[in-house]
Amino acid sequence: MGPIELNKRRIILLLASILAFYIVFHGLSSSSGDFRDVASQIPIPGHLNPTEHKLPPSAPDPDAIWDLELDPSPAPTPTPVPAPESELELEPEPENAIDTEKPIPPTSQPVEHFDLHPIAQLMQEADAEWRAYETQISTTFRQTVEKYRSKYGRHPPPGFKDWYKFARKRNVFNIDDFQQIMDDLRPFWALNASEIRIRAAHMWENPDFGVSVIHIRNHKVVRVDNPSWRSETMEKVIEKCIKFLPDMDIPMNRLDQPRLIVPWEDMQELLRKEYQTRIMAPEVTDSFTKNQPELLDINIEDKELDHSTRLSDDWFFAPGQQYMNLAAKGCPPESPARSNMTVADTDMLYKEPTLGFVKNFNLSTDLCTVGPTIQDLHGMLYSASSIIASQKLVPIFGECKVSVNNDILFPANMYYQHDERYDYDDEEDVDWRDKQDNTIWRGVTSGGVQLEDNWDRMHRQRLVQLFNGTHLSETGKEVKVLTEKDDGPGKVNTTYELYGRFQPSQFADRHSDIGFTEPMSCLPNCSFYDSVFSWKPQVSLTSQFKSRYLIDVDGHSFSGRWHAFLQSKSLGLKATIFREWHDSRLLAWRHFVPVDNRYDDIYGLLTYFIGYGKPYKQHVDEGGDSNSRVFVARHDREAQKLARQGREWANKVLRREDIEVYMFRLLLEYGRLIDDNRDFIGYSGDGSELDKFDAGEDDEGRWGFGGW
Ligand SMILES: *[C@@H]1O[C@H](CO)[C@@H](O)[C@H](O)[C@H]1NC(C)=O
Ligand SMILES: *[C@@H]1O[C@H](CO)[C@@H](O)[C@H](O)[C@H]1NC(C)=O
Ligand SMILES: *[C@@H]1O[C@H](CO)[C@@H](O)[C@H](O)[C@H]1NC(C)=O
Ligand SMILES: *[C@@H]1O[C@H](CO)[C@@H](O)[C@H](O)[C@H]1NC(C)=O
Ligand SMILES: *[C@@H]1O[C@H](CO)[C@@H](O)[C@H](O)[C@H]1NC(C)=O
Ligand SMILES: *[C@@H]1O[C@H](CO)[C@@H](O)[C@H](O)[C@H]1NC(C)=O
Helix, strand or coil, X not given: CCXXXXXXXXXXXXXHHHHHHHHHXXXXXXXXXXXXXXXXXXXXCXXXXXHHHCCCCCCCCCCCCCCCCCCCCCCCCCCCCCCHHHXXXXXXXXXXXXXXXXXXXXXXXXXXXXXXXXXHHHHHHHHHHHHHHHHCCCCCHHHHHHHHHHHHCCCCCCCHHHHHHHHHHCCCCCCCCCHHHXXXXXXXXXXXXXXXXXXXXXXXXXXXXXXXXXXXXXXXXXXXECCCHHHHHHHHHHHCCHHHCCCEEEEEECCCCCCECCCHHHHHHHHHHHHHCCCCCCCCXXXXXXXXXXXXXXXXXXXXXXXXXXXXXXXXXXXXXXXXXXXXXXCCCCCCCCCCCCHHHHHHHHECCCCCCECCHHHHCCHHHHHHHHCCCCHHHHHCCCCEEECCCCCXXXXXXXXXXXXXXXXXXXXXXXXCCXXXXXXXXXXXXXXXXXXXXXXXXXXXXECCCCHHHCHHHHHHHHCCHHHHHHHCCCEEEEEECCCCCCCCCECEEXXXXXXXXHHHHHHEEEEEEEXXXXXXXXXXXXXXXXXXXXXXXXXXXXEXXXXXXXXXXXXXXXXXXXXXXXXXXXXXXCECCCHHHCCECXXXXXXXXXXXXXXXXXXXXHCECCCHHHCCCCCCCHHHHCCECCCHHHHHHHHHHHHHHHHHHCCHHHHHHHHHHHHHHHHHHCCCCCCCECCXXXXXXXXXXXXXXXXXXXXXXXCC
């Protein structure tokens, strides 16, 4: 039944519901001026609210995007607590560890000591954020649908009940957290369904544009155009839920690099439209419409014989160009990418002030914020091997994107298929105490096309150079670290100050094993590396877990090892510009350590965890050794705690089952989006049908909570 067939009664009901909806969410007093204000504030998915780029940088609320979210509970203000050692099940410290236990003061009044290192503060804040995340989760279908409606202003899509059961049976941890899907699909509501179908059906036809299309008809994948290993893996995931899916064409990016950059102003217009079309009819049909027109006619083998409508996707080729020239168009006008904000002011938006540890990981990966400062420091940003982009909003599914892209994310195939280069294997993942106090990284020279005069600005090359002791001492490189302040014998708290002249070469030699295994992607050939790098032996993924610290950086695109790093008992440190499906479930400083894309914080991080130097009482001036002034106690337990939290969390929310649940939900939402009756299909009940299921009184058995 389509909108045109509506009888009068239904139209009245419909109008009444729109009015009711409007009143609920805008209040009666809402004037048209108010509405304009609301609309002009609509943030772009994955972007910041315009106000977030204004100084001073009070911690931005990462959830602030959905205007309809009612009564957001204020973030709890973290109160300082004693250094978190006490709450840990401790593993014995290695012999040579510097003793960080504070001696009991001789007074009868116990004095509390606080370790005021900014990292301790960041970890506490992340814990508070995580507790809030963990406590707001729906536990029943009733709550889940209610939350859906209040958050998104629409009914859940058809099949939501099946998806809910599917997710519960797989022990999904947070049934509500599919924010990325909603963000990604939101602007598409501004396009009509037939336009999306037309584009999706034919996007594969010019193979130069690097798109595969998977065609689902009658609950089967009946054809894949331009297939690749990526589409094969995606097919395997789709199989799990295909019996619930309507006919659809799914275009998938075949390239490593993301595709779409819709200019910010156009995106605002699309989002405004989406907002205005939110609707909840009192009663909708819980099934997809059959026989939609404009899906690809798969009986026609030869595309030349298919005379159906085409729309141009306006792809253009832009490899090896400054990506920020394109990307800035997708940024809000007041963001650093489009204003002339200084580096210092930009840093204040997302770095803590003492050394510049990443305070807001979301912003540290946001090109509108960091783009201007890293545009010459990341291979994809100035020397990408392939960029095929469009400024039109067209449906294309991709594994990763940067903050300005409008691709529809799905869980990377690498995380699903079993590939020993990327799959977690516990064979050599020894316990923390048996790991080496070491930082490891291995990889090839990917990231962009390398020339003799540009390679040293690429992200991987910079990392390797920054940990090459020989190179560091030859060049006299100095970096920033924090050192404990000498506050005299009566000091109560441990405080720190910046030391900008730390010479890291010996520390790097002792505590890192970072290097390339082989060259690739150089023009005309890689001989210019002969005098710069020596190739290190390959180290299998599981052998890398013998080191405590695992650094993860981008390659040509996102890094496929990240899930395995998190699953391991080692601690992952991550720098990236890419966004992935799992981002809203991973919290920096709770599950991993964020690293700035400039790496200006990396020695501050490692000296904090590993420790450096002698306590100030024993400071001796060792002549020319400027490092002798530096002392930071070892914080091995904090590192271990983060590593353990990351591992436990990854085992709850980054499982193959979680990928299946994500994909199912994504394709249900997409299926509704491409349905001509999309405003009149979905789930309009109150959720009570699954009361028994939720109470475990169903034949199907009780679902377990993921991890309580
Ligand atoms: C859908 O959008 C296309 C392109 O914007 C337009 O040509 C077409 O008329 C629209 N169709 C309907 C049914 O609104
Ligand atoms: C930024 O600076 C350039 C050169 O000084 C100037 O041309 C441009 O108008 C400025 N842009 C903004 C947004 O202030
Ligand atoms: C130590 O730090 C705590 C927490 O920040 C603070 O409340 C206390 O006043 C500090 N004590 C001293 C002596 O500075
Ligand atoms: C690599 O390129 C350099 C510079 O163009 C050239 O001199 C050299 O012969 C090339 N080496 C090989 C193995 O092709
Ligand atoms: C480290 O740098 C030196 C000198 O710059 C170079 O000879 C050596 O090959 C580099 N080592 C690695 C592992 O790249
Ligand atoms: C990053 O911030 C934006 C804007 O506030 C938000 O939409 C997005 O969900 C955030 N991403 C994560 C991973 O928190």
